[in-house]
Amino acid sequence: MATVCATATRPALTTDQRAPSALSINTSQAGTPRAIPHKHIPYCSPGPRPASRGLDISPGSPPSASQYQETSSLIYPPNGFEKISNDPPVYSITAAKLSHAVEHLATQPLPPTQQVFPWLHGLHAENQLQLQFFVARKKALRRTPKCLRGLTVVKAGGDLSHSKLKGAIAPEEILAPLQVAKDKKSEDGAEFLDADPKDGFGVRNFQIQAAKLSTLSDIVVYGDSRTSKEEALRLARRVSRAQAAWQKKTDTLPFGPRQFNTFVVSNKYDFIETDHPNLISLDSEGCVAHNAMDFFHRERVEMCSMSAPSQISHNVWLGPTPDPTLILDDDKVDPLKALRDYDLMIEASDLAQVPDTKAFSVLEELLEHKANAQLAENAIPQLEFPGSGAIMPPTWSQAEVDGLLATCEWMYKQAHKRLVTHQRRDSKLSLSTETDADGDSDMLDAEAERPKGNRILIHCTDGYTETSLLALAYYMYAEYVPVHDAWLQLHKDKGRNFFAYGTDVALLRSIQPRILQASPKYCGNIMQLCPAFPDWLEKMDGSLPSRVLDYMYLGNLGHANNPALLQELGIGQILSVGEPVSWAKESGTWPKEHLLFVDKVQDNGVDPLTEEFPRCLEFIERGHRNGTKTLVHCRVGVSRSATICIAEVMKELDLTFPRAYCFVRARRLNVIIQPHLRFSYELLKWEELQCQKRGRPLRRELEWATIAREIAAMNKPYSRQ
Template structure:
């Protein structure tokens, strides 16, 4: 029997930090993957000869070198001489972070391919990026970072901006030779020893730490002695790394290690701009958090909206997001009389479930149920009823649920006998075998019903599509389009859901209260575009901008239905040759010579791509941006457009697009991501604003790695 509960569990308003903030913790500390999302494989493009290094883009007109107010360490109190460790105040650290955030980054040509990770024993990676140009393996002298390490390593609370745990940087501690000696200190080698990867986001924090000044801090649970001991280890480890790299040759750079002299309680009170998580583990909102911001964007995008009279569709209401996020339009729970949650473990409701709900709704109408109690019903999530193995009981239950929801939403029973006796899982029959008219005590006022799921667009799609077909008397392909196009819902439907609904479409339409008896309308012609679909629509990023794959681009019928009149192909051409008034030459732009290989730049293409999108917008048409999979090259263009149009920083634009790509996780590779950080600098210049990055490169890469880790094949 389906799960029913009278009240929705209370939700705390504290924004507790997810445990996934660290990517180097135990398995229990990693985030759980959101069902239905996945990391698609992105081909790096054509392989290159090991004798021929990749063609380099033109050299930048101006070389940029990062500076630090922590070097030289003049004016800082030295608390240890060998190795040298200095004391720093929270105020000075804040100034150092601000200084770094306002400096332009070196050009991509200056820091790649070094950032990709070039291990001497990884011949595949080195052959692709370096070949015989060994100079490309050298550490770039233009780059200098600032790494913050928390002594104790527990990042679930008391976390400063960009902080990492010691084990993300230091090799496992080896025992000291004697009691007076301190344990050996050695940095981890971040570069992968084997394999080829242009998305080594997980190595960037460690890699940048090798060319950074390091600041150690502690919380109230960690002693000052332990923090200073860690600082000494880090100082020795970095000195050993630099000796191995260049042997402290004349002119080689020096990096310094510091310990914050202020207690964490003081930092939390006097320097709140540095605090990402407070001592209780709650997000402060002072530091951009990718996990939290993606969730806010997801819930904003899929906030509940009415799809049919008194029936709403949306994400599960989350007061923790609504609090302090005015842009996150969360529905008021008190606005609904009934909530139906779609999830993977639910069972199809039966007659007893509807009877219980009828009684709960009657008690609520008579004020005999607790004032804040909202009856709950669970329904199987999308993909749970699989063709061709679905049972008749499952289909009957789906149809019966649609009918029962419609009755509740309209405040009256079905005013005629059911036409399909198989539908009547909740009905009684008289002695003649006819269905008995159902009565309710709910009066004529319809109940407000919310169909919801965690993300607001996946698990609830089967029930939403079926109900819309039933209530509005439309075939499945029209329901799909109308919910997306007319009701402005972004949602993902499995191909199996569409196949099921197409198979039972005549039963749904015949049972519809709007059915007028015309049997010809029960099996309308199926448009050609629906047979070419893989179960998903292209993703609506902005009203005039869609992001999709090559399959979407090769489905012009679908594009026309969505009002898409322009195609921007990044590195992958459409396969059809149709040229008509709908698709004149000037409405198709092909960006050639851009592979997803970590070498080919894309920044130079931003101006003409964005101008092409803008031209379509001015002409009242939408643009589809696509590559092969729709997650890297085309996603990069869409992020650049969001930054340009909405004035968002890269981290916020990344989360904006990631949330709206629905079940497919975007993954621009390292170079594209770095180029987008440089694009942010150009956006600041364009708007006459001073540059101030929200997060530095190492933090951005670490956040992306942590977000993607639950979906990695390695887990």
Template sequence: MATILARPATLPGRSTPPPGHLSLNTSQRGTPAAIPNKHIPHCSPGPRPASRLISSPTSPPSATPGAETTSLLYPPTGYKKASVSDVPVYALSGAQLAQAFDHLASQPLPSAKHVFPWLHGLHADNQLQLAFFIARKKSLRRTPRGLRGITIVKAGGDLTHSKLKGAIAPEEILQGPSTLRDRTEESFLECDPREGFSVRNFQIQACKMATVSDIVVYGDAGTPAGEVERLAGKISKAQRAWQRRLEGPNNTERPYNTFVVTDPYSYLETDHADLIALDSEGCMTSKVMDFFHWERLEMCAMSAPAEIASNVWLGPTPDPSIAGHEVLRKDNVPSFDIMIEASDIAQIPDSRTYDVLEDLLEGRTQIEMADGAVPQLEFPGSGAIMPPTWSQNEVDGLVEACSWIYRQANGVVDDRKRRDSKMSLGAEVDSDGDSAMHLDDSSETEGRKILIHCTDGYTESSLLALAYFMYAECLPVHDAWLKLHMEKKRNFFAYSSDVALLKAIQPRLLQASPKHTGKITQLCPPAPGWLERMDGSLPSRIMPYMYLGNLGHANNPGLLKELGIGQVLSVGEPLSWEENATGEWLPEKMLFVDKVQDNGVDPLWSEFSRCLDFIEKGRRNGTATLVHCRVGVSRSATICIAEVMNELGLSFPRAYCFVRARRLNVIIQPHLRFTYELLKWEELQCEKRGKPMKRELEWATIAREIAAMNKPYSRQG
């Protein structure tokens, strides 16, 4: 028997951080809470440059001249020494740290061409990476001098509380004792990958930036000052060793220095709240943007509960930690009488399950529910009923679920149960002693409000929602797909197995529908051609006038027409339509951005304005634009993020989460160079709006958070 639960009513609460997965370091508790069924598709890097492998460099890369990013921490002549150790460590107050942060955030970043391919990670032994990116141009291996940052390190490494903006653990940048070649000398980690090829080495950026940063060490209330200073001394030695590798033993200049925060953490919390990501109790302060939390907010805003049929709502599982947040829609969402959770581990409910639940709803049971608790039913999630092995019991269960939901939502009383209820309650009897069956009174009561939900509001619940929508409205599968998306404004994800199942059981669902008129043609309408070419997923609606999709979506013009898409922006991947499909599409409705591969080399920055002008032209003409590349996660996602930043005025981190949430089950993956170009695009947006430029987060923090968000879905675990 399926499970019946009582879910407490949700109340707004203080936001708390996701457990232990804000950092990549292993010292933190917990593992990332991955959103079910999201996945990272494979992205081809594009053609490899035709060049022979080169020999590995015999010495570390040296710096090249370039525009220096100024820093309030360099030179450190205005700061007092914090210790009398054999290496310099300087003292820094909370006010000075806040000023240094603000100054850095207002500094323009070097152009992408000056920091790449160095940021990709060019290890001397990685012949594949070296050959692809630099060939025989040894100058490209050198550390870019114009790139400068501030790295915050927390002594002790526990980042689950008392976390400053952008803080990392010591082991993310320093080699441990077991890995040091020379046990007498501290050293930074060798973070560049020794083997393999990748343009998405987000996980190494915090460490790479530490080598070109002033480093600030702090501790929480439980960390002794001596421990903070000892760590700072180790980092200062590592900086000096790294500089010797770069410039040689005779160069005494120290372009980067180490500092310790002398003010207690409690002082920072009260007087410099803008620096606090997590307070001393481990709660988010909302002063520092958090990727995990913001993605969750955007996901819940996108899939906020909405009524898809009378008294039946579709949405995400209620989350008390984000209830009432300003990002969420201000719709008048009711309290629910029944909640149906779609889950991959749930079983098909049987008749006994429904009987027990109805007894609970009607108060005909000794089970007591807590105040505010809502009865909950579980149902198998999307993709759980697989063709061609599905059983008749599974199909029966899906149809019965639709029928039961309809009766509850519309107040339709099952005649059999109604008669049984009258008899059990001692109804009046006729002259023969039988119960008098007075059925002339109303067989309908006020319907109950029902929420079909799952974690993200669209994945596991899509099969049941689509099946119920077909049943309640007597719609064939293709009409249900379109109307749920276009008229009900729902973004949802269905598997190809869901398409096959719903097509196969369509006659039965429609025949059982309360709105069925008895017309045979209604049961088996011909399926449109676009449905046959669809894998179950629609392109992702990022904005009302802009969709993000893959090459398969782009090559399905029938589907595009049904979705109101009248323009196609192809980023690096040409269309392959049949000749008879191009007649309705004028050349000005198509834009092809050529010579942009997903290889970490080809820039996309120079195409932003042309692409956004094309999207805006379609918007003015009342049509939506599909933006696509091959997979729909890197090149096209970059353009969509640029448009969201341009249209909504969001910072890059928030625009990234906005698009990531709306790409549904496919995780967007703009590679390192595209991500950096978008951070530069943010500078241009500030200039365009006449606002002073101030980055919300720095490059190393952004890259580190993206790596942490993607880690649960990576092949490595």
């Protein structure tokens, strides 16, 4: 039997905004980290090696001397800083000077892409596959770039769940374990991690960026209120020795002046949090600091904003599981009041079973108690229903189909329930007084009915995946529309972005006659029960292309090769990045100027894309001006095309790269966008250009190493490893 709760099934309402622990996504109210259901990381083929395609100039070629651009720093050389340890050297830095140094770094342009790639991909001396693909016989490309100078903040103790400074990492993310370092007989057992992968090929090694950049950084160590100064200094001395060991290992010249230095923050954490809030990412209670950019929090905000509850039928809403602790950017509604707006909540879940009549009876009793104020004000009766993809063909049972239809019928009854009221005896006729067939008013007490019904929210974690089967079935039943019209109307007319499995499409197509015949709007026309399915539905796998902006969709090659579906969605332009559509020559309904193909761009970590941004975005803008929508696609719809969409969102909405990344990631629905390292770095450089065009000074919200680390952490729960 499906779960029915007699009291509020939402947890006690709080205003706590604790951020998830590092390298985890916390989407559960109970605090247990878990991945958002049904999202997955698709495989993206890198394509052939650039040299094999006969390119005249390799995009990975070293730049000329005139192109070199070095990053400056306010703490190098460390003149004017108190030295608190001589061997190894460690300096003291105040929170004020650290704040100035962080701010200065954020205003420095990053080196050009070709200066830092392919080195950032990870070129381990033993990884012949990676070396042959990226550098072949050009050994100069293996060298560590001299143009980078970062600033890495390390927290002594390594607990990043609270008291976290902006961009801070744990010691074990950059330092080799002590035992490993001793086995290698490195200086005093201190050594940086060898982050480059020893085997395999990868263009999305986001997880190694923080460690790689730390070797090219001045490093600042700090501790929270529970960390002693001695512990922070011990860590700083270890870091300083690792810096010296790394410089000896990598320098081709005799060991000279130190290139990078180690500092310890002299101020206590409480002082930093009070007097320099711009440095805080998580406060001492573990809450996200005001205006701090936290990828996990940002993705959740964007997801809930995109799938915010909206009415799809009379008294029936569709949306994400209510989270009163999440404050949206434009949320001016009291979350406690918003939660009380519903009389009944139906949660779609993979673990749920199809409800039976006993479950409905219990719920009706609870709803009656709620109407009579016999339940607490914030107690909302709950019902669970199987999530999308849970009822599988061809093995679905008659009981499952019966339960789906019974749930739709029961929901309709509750949404349209009429409440009995009592009229007062009144000696005068009024507009509210009922009359009989002869026009005489009934002067006696009488029972009257007025429509109201219970307000129902169908919800799941992300607001669009697990609820899709029940939402589509209910909409077909309540509005008397076939499955293909339900799909389009929910997306176009109701503004819902949602994903459903191909098995859901097969199920609803199979049982469509029964759903429509049971509909309260069925008029007895048998011919309407089995309309011909359109051709575009035959090609659908369950997903529509993703609506990123009102005028721009992101999709895969399958979406692009379904022109009838695109026309139904109002999409009149197609931007193909590296993957041409297969029907363009045969179609006369799509003018040539409405198709743009960007050639010679593989997902290989070498081919640049920035130079294609202007014509791609102008193509999208031209369609917008002409009132048509554009589909941007590559093969899978997560890397090349996602990069173009992020660039457009940055330009159109004036967002930084991290915020635009989360914006597009949330709207790509069930698949996770995967712009590789080079594309991501190019987008960070694109942010610099947007600042220049808008006539404002550059100020990055997050640095490259932090961005890469956050992306790796968000993707980790979905990794196949």
